[in-house]
Amino acid sequence: xxxxxxxxxxxxxxxxxxxxxxxxxxxxxxxxxxxxxxxxxxxxxxxxxxxxxxxxxxxxxxxxxxxxxxxxxxxxxxxxxxxxxxxxxxxxxxxxxxxxxxxxxxxxxxxxxxxxxxxxxxxxxxxxxxxxxxxxxxxxxxxxxxxxxxxxxxxxxxxxxxxxxxxxxxxxxxxxxxxxxxxxxxxxxxxxxxxxxxxxxxxxxxxxxxxxxxxxxxxxxxxxxxxxxxxxxxxxxxxxxxxxxxxxxxxxxxxxxxxxxxxxxx
Amino acid sequence: xxxxxxxxxxxxxxxxxxxxxxxxxxxxxxxxxxxxxxxxxxxxxxxxxxxxxxxxxxxxxxxxxxxxxxxxxxxxxxxxxxxxxxxxxxxxxxxxxxxxxxxxxxxxxxxxxxxxxxxxxxxxxxxxxxxxxxxxxxxxxxxxxxxxxxxxxxxxxxxxxxxxxxxxxxxxxxxxxxxxxxxxxxxxxxxxxxxxxxxxxxxxxxxxxxxxxxxxxxxxxxxxxxxxxxxxxxxxxxxxxxxxxxxxxxxxxxxxxxxxxxxxxxxxxxxxxxxxxxxxxxxxxxxxxxxxxxxxxxxxxxxxxxxxxxxxxxxxxxxxxxxxxxxxxxxxxxxxxxxxxxxxxxxxxxxxxxxxxxxx
Amino acid sequence: xxxxxxxxxxxxxxxxxxxxxxxxxxxxxxxxxxxxxxxxxxxxxxxxxxxxxxxxxxxxxxxxxxxxxxxxxxxxxxxxxx
Numbered sequence: 001x002x003x004x005x006x007x008x009x010x011x012x013x014x015x016x017x018x019x020x021x022x023x024x025x026x027x028x029x030x031x032x033x034x035x036x037x038x039x040x041x042x043x044x045x046x047x048x049x050x051x052x053x054x055x056x057x058x059x060x061x062x063x064x065x066x067x068x069x070x071x072x073x074x075x076x077x078x079x080x081x082x083x084x085x086x087x088x089x090x091x092x093x094x095x096x097x098x099x100x101x102x103x104x105x106x107x108x109x110x111x112x113x114x115x116x117x118x119x120x121x122x123x124x125x126x127x128x129x130x131x132x133x134x135x136x137x138x139x140x141x142x143x144x145x146x147x148x149x150x151x152x153x154x155x156x157x158x159x160x161x162x163x164x165x166x167x168x169x170x171x172x173x174x175x176x177x178x179x180x181x182x183x184x185x186x187x188x189x190x191x192x193x194x195x196x197x198x199x200x201x202x203x204x205x206x207x208x209x210x211x212x213x214x215x216x217x218x219x220x221x222x223x224x225x226x227x228x229x230x231x232x233x234x235x236x237x238x239x240x241x242x243x244x245x246x247x248x249x250x251x252x253x254x255x256x257x258x259x260x261x262x263x264x265x266x
Numbered sequence: 267x268x269x270x271x272x273x274x275x276x277x278x279x280x281x282x283x284x285x286x287x288x289x290x291x292x293x294x295x296x297x298x299x300x301x302x303x304x305x306x307x308x309x310x311x312x313x314x315x316x317x318x319x320x321x322x323x324x325x326x327x328x329x330x331x332x333x334x335x336x337x338x339x340x341x342x343x344x345x346x347x348x349x350x351x352x353x354x355x356x357x358x359x360x361x362x363x364x365x366x367x368x369x370x371x372x373x374x375x376x377x378x379x380x381x382x383x384x385x386x387x388x389x390x391x392x393x394x395x396x397x398x399x400x401x402x403x404x405x406x407x408x409x410x411x412x413x414x415x416x417x418x419x420x421x422x423x424x425x426x427x428x429x430x431x432x433x434x435x436x437x438x439x440x441x442x443x444x445x446x447x448x449x450x451x452x453x454x455x456x457x458x459x460x461x462x463x464x465x466x467x468x469x470x471x472x473x474x475x476x477x478x479x480x481x482x483x484x485x486x487x488x489x490x491x492x493x494x495x496x497x498x499x500x501x502x503x504x505x506x507x508x509x510x511x512x513x514x515x516x517x518x519x520x521x522x523x524x525x526x527x528x529x530x531x532x533x534x535x536x537x538x539x540x541x542x543x544x545x546x547x548x549x550x551x552x553x554x555x556x557x558x559x560x561x562x563x564x565x566x567x568x569x570x571x572x573x574x575x576x577x578x579x580x581x582x583x584x585x586x587x588x589x590x591x592x593x594x595x596x597x598x599x600x601x602x603x604x605x606x607x608x609x610x611x612x613x614x615x616x617x618x619x620x621x622x623x624x625x626x
Numbered sequence: 627x628x629x630x631x632x633x634x635x636x637x638x639x640x641x642x643x644x645x646x647x648x649x650x651x652x653x654x655x656x657x658x659x660x661x662x663x664x665x666x667x668x669x670x671x672x673x674x675x676x677x678x679x680x681x682x683x684x685x686x687x688x689x690x691x692x693x694x695x696x697x698x699x700x701x702x703x704x705x706x707x708x
Contacts, residue, residue, distance in 0.1 A: 008658075008674040008705055013637040020698040021633065025681045028690040031458055033473035035690055041643035041668070046688040057458075064454040068331070078464060079473050083457040086334045087466035089357055092327035099331020099339065100452060102315045103289060107454040125327060128320040202651050202682035235645075242645035 029053045031062055031082045038076055042242025044232025044249075045074050045141050047199040051209040051230070052110065052139060055216055056083075061108040068097040068109065070117030073147045077112065091122025094129035097136040108219055110137040116146040119155040119181045126185065126227075133190025133224040137215045140181065140227070143234035144253045151237030155179045158256045162239065178256055182229045186262035192224035194263040198231035198254060200246035211261065223265050231257060269434040274399040274424065275300035278368065279308055280437040281406035282340060287366070288314035289332035289339035291325045296600045297426040298344050298370035322350035330358055333365045334465045336451025338410050342368030342422075345376030349384055355419050356385020360487060361467035364413035366406070367391070370424045372600050374519060375569035375593070380421050381546045381576070388484070390491050392416070392498055393545035395423040397521035399433040404440065405543070411442040416494050423545060426601035427518040494547065501549035502541040505531050506556045509538030511619060514553060514577050515566040516542045518602065519591065523566050526611045537615060545573075553580035560585040564618055566611060567591040568602060590614040628702040633679020636693040637671055644668030648683040648692070657683060675703035 016023075028035050029050035037046050056062045067083045069075055071090040078085050088096040093111035101109045118126050118140050126138055145163050146152040153163040153170060156178050160169040170178075186194040193215045197208030208230055215226035231253050233245035240248055272280070278301055282290070290305040292298065302318070309316040315332070319325035325341045332339035343351070348369055358365060369376055380393045392412050396402035406422055413420040456462045464472050469483020477483065502520075505527060506512055515523040520541035527539045540556045542549050553576075557563045563585050567573040571589055578587050594605030604610065617623070642664060648671050649657050656676040659669045671683070671691070679696035 009703070011631075011634060011673040011675060011677070011703070013635055013673045016636060016693070017634050017695050017697065019701070021695040022698070024633075024679055024694050024696055025684050027636075027638070027684070027693040033460070033462075035641065037689060039688060041688075042645035042647060043688050046690075047686060050685070062458040065457045066452055066454045075468075078466060079470050079476075082460060082462045082472075082474075084452045084454050084462050085464040085466070085472075086331060086452055087361070087464065087468060088327070088330070089354060089467075092323070092330070092354065095324045095327025096331035096334070098317070098324075099289065099291075099328040099333070100335055101331075102317070102328070103332045103335040103337040103339075104453045109454075124321060125324060128324055132317075199686070202653075202680075202685050205685045233647075242647065243650070245645075246647060246650075 030057045032080050033082045034080050037080070039073060040236040042233055042235040042245045043073070044143065044199045044234070047205060048141055048208070048230040048232050049077055051205065051212050055209065055212045059213070059216055059220065061216065061220060064107050066100050066104070066107045066109045068093045068100065068111045070111065070113035070122065072114035072117050074112055074114060074141055091117055092125055093117065094122065094125040094136070094138055098129055098134045101134060101136050108216065110139055110216070112139050112141065114147065115140060115142040115144060115156040116154045119179050127188065130185045130188045130225045130227065131190050135219055135222050135224065137219050137226045139212070140229040141232050142229050142253065142257060143232045143237060145234055145237035147234045147237045151234070151239065156181065156257065158252050161252055180257055182227065182257070182262055185227050190225050191227065191263050192218040192265040193226040195261040196229040196231070196257055196259045198249065198259055200231070200233060200249045214264070218265065229257065231259070267436050269436040271432050271434050273300065273430055273432045274402055274428040276304045277399050277403050277433065277435045277437060278406050278424070279304035281403040282366070282410070283308055283312055284437050284439040285338065285407040285410040287338045287340050287410060288312070289329065289337050290341065291317040291319045291328045292342050293319045293322050293325055293347060295344045295347050297372070297429040298342055298347070298368065300429060301342055301368055301370060322347045326351035326354040329365050330354060330363055333363045334452045336448035340366040340368065342370065345369060345371050345379055348376070348379060352384035353386070355391060356383060356387055356389045357467040358419050359389035359391060360387065361465055362417040363419070363465060364417050365419050366409045366413055367419060367421045368424060369421055370429045373425060373568040373595055373602060374517060375572065377545065377567070377569060377572035380423050381548065388487050388491065390494065390546055391419045391421050392494060393421040393423055395517040395543060395545050396428060397517055397541065399428060399431055399435060402428050403435060403437055407440045408442060411445070412498060414445050418494065423517060425518055498544060499547040499549045500543035501552040502543060503552060503556055504539050506538035506540065508536060510536045510561050511564060512538045512540055512556050512560055513564040513566055513615060514540045514573065516545060516573060518606070519566055519568055522606055522608060522611055526608050526615065529608070530612065530615065548576045548580065550580040553577060554582065554584065557581040557584045562618055563587045564590045564615060568594050568605065588618055590618060627705050627707055629675040629705050630700050631675050631677055631703045632700045633677050633694065633696040635673055635677060635683060635695070637673070638691045639664045639670045641689045641691045642668055642670040643689055644670065645688065647686050651682050651686045653680055653682055654678055675705050
């Protein structure tokens with residue numbers, strides 16, 4: 001906890017300003033049915049969700065959007081998103097999204113999955129959906145652990161990462177190596193856009209939001225499969241104080257799952 | 267009435283299309299492959315979609331998505347391929363997603379998988395078992411109707427014989443009556459309206475209309491299954507009332523038994539048959555009534571003995587239940603073997619009538 | 627000492643789960659955590675002079691705590707010599 005209380009004057013923040021001012025941005029992300037969110041303190045997933053929801057509104061496709069959610073902490077968003085939603089089984093979201101989009105070609109379909117859902121359980125699904133060039137956008141929330149079960153190793157956990165079932169740190173000989181899913185997907189011809197961003201700082205969030213914008217734009221322009229991997233913080237699953245989440249993410253996941261745009265079809 | 271000679275696989279596809287099926291996906295596997303072939307040719311011609319699935323896991327996932335939009339969607343395989351789909355089929359029953367699944371089985375040893383389900387939890391799927399190509403055309407269309415009526419997966423249990431027997435068929439759409447509007451179909455149109463919708467198997471609704479949650483959702487499944495069971499059992503019986511013995515058999519095996527019993531009746535032998543058309547709900551009452559006062563109830567199935575369980579449950583001691591089927595396949599293991607022979611079947615029935623031991 | 631202040635925020639104290647991430651994320655460093663706790667036992671951010679209305683806090687907040695405003699005319703706020 002940053003307890004260095006600086007004896008600086010406090011500006012009241014209960015009420016809106018009494019002098020001439022205009023609001024910028026929104027307190028709550030758009031397209032939400034409730035402000036309540038039951039994520040752990042310091043969780044990166046709602047931050048990532050905001051970048052998606054804001055893009056759907058800004059692209060003017062909110063009224064035709066369909067969310068297909070995998071199984072993980074973010075599954076709770078299924079009930080709070082004011083978006084037509086199909087809840088998929090663990091790992092199957094890209095296939096479900098394919099079926100939705102093939103039947104409703106004018107909808108804007110995106111999946112929301114975690115690293116356990118996509119890179120463990122549903123690796124086959126996302127690769128084949130990408131190879132088929134399905135006009136859907138897959139969004140991966142990668143925090144390098146199974147958050148919902150309390151912090152266990154996934155296929156993207158980095159070497160040395162401590163989890164409930166790699167208590168002394170992930171060891172290559174024993175636990176194998178992490179999969180860089182965005183790099184795998186970027187190899188496939190059916191892909192129009194692949195990028196990897198994160199939400200560990202305002203700057204990174206702004207970049208991620210642009211990536212999600214481009215990915216959804218590719219879908220709007222029917223250029224093929226689009227994919228954005230978003231590194232998110234999971235202090236609970238990393239067993240660290242919430243304040244250390246952003247730096248820990250940058251020092252571990254960020255070093256292996258390097259950020260940037262990997263494929264941008266012309 | 268313009269009939270055309272076509273193999274069963276093609277007739278099934280024409281029937282599905284006549285019923286409004288506009289999405290299919292599958293992975294090749296004998297003897298299911300031709301169903302996929304015909305769909306992949308015909309669906310694009312009628313504005314539908316047929317995807318060559320990279321595996322049965324993708325297939326059942328894509329079918330889920332297509333059906334979630336309200337489209338009539340189907341998939342299929344053989345028992346082995348359906349094993350890979352069980353998790354999704356079970357969850358789709360809980361998510362109330364209507365799909366049709368074709369099992370072009372290698373014999374009848376997928377009976378348990380079809381009727382008990384290989385998935386998890388309390389769920390059932392209606393299972394329709396045609397005995398030949400013309401009945402397959404009717405039951406395929408009925409399958410889409412029942413799937414929508416109950417918002418539940420429905421299986422069509424075919425086999426090698428049905429897939430590859432050719433018949434002169436005139437496939438016409440069948441009207442099974444009105445169905446409620448599919449206002450639940452997901453298409454994005456209520457996104458951002460405060461009334462967005464959700465298809466989920468875990469029973470947690472949208473925040474704007476909280477459901478009874480997981481507990482209420484699972485509790486709601488039991489009456490749904492009971493209602494399906496009470497409403498949808500279908501059976502065909504023949505010569506049962508004055509028979510001393512009856513034979514229970516389904517599907518293509520049922521057609522052989524039906525023929526053999528007819529021949530024996532012509533020779534004055536008092537034998538009857540019961541042919542379940544729905545494997546689930548199993549026609550327990552019909553089998554129970556038919557077994558009243560009989561010297562024996564025979565079960566003829568192409569497996570090591572699965573249908574016989576349901577027969578025993580229905581007969582409940584009213585008469586001895588005697589298996590006269592067995593495993594019978596050809597050298598490729600794909601089809602049906604030499605047991606599907608009227609004389610062989612007649613011989614086994616006569617052995618029981620004469621009190622002899624039946625060796626399958 | 628006068629500090630130029632271009633904007634301000636409101637803090638929805640009860641929404642906050644005390645994750646602290648807004649504190650280092652604030653470019654001018656004008657947020658710090660309270661000593662008091664909200665109804666759920668979490669400390670929450672308090673604001674000091676010098677806010678620029680840049681929305682960094684709002685963007686990184688996982689719990690929708692901040693509204694952000696920009697004054698039509700920047701103001702000067704008094705702060706003690708540090």
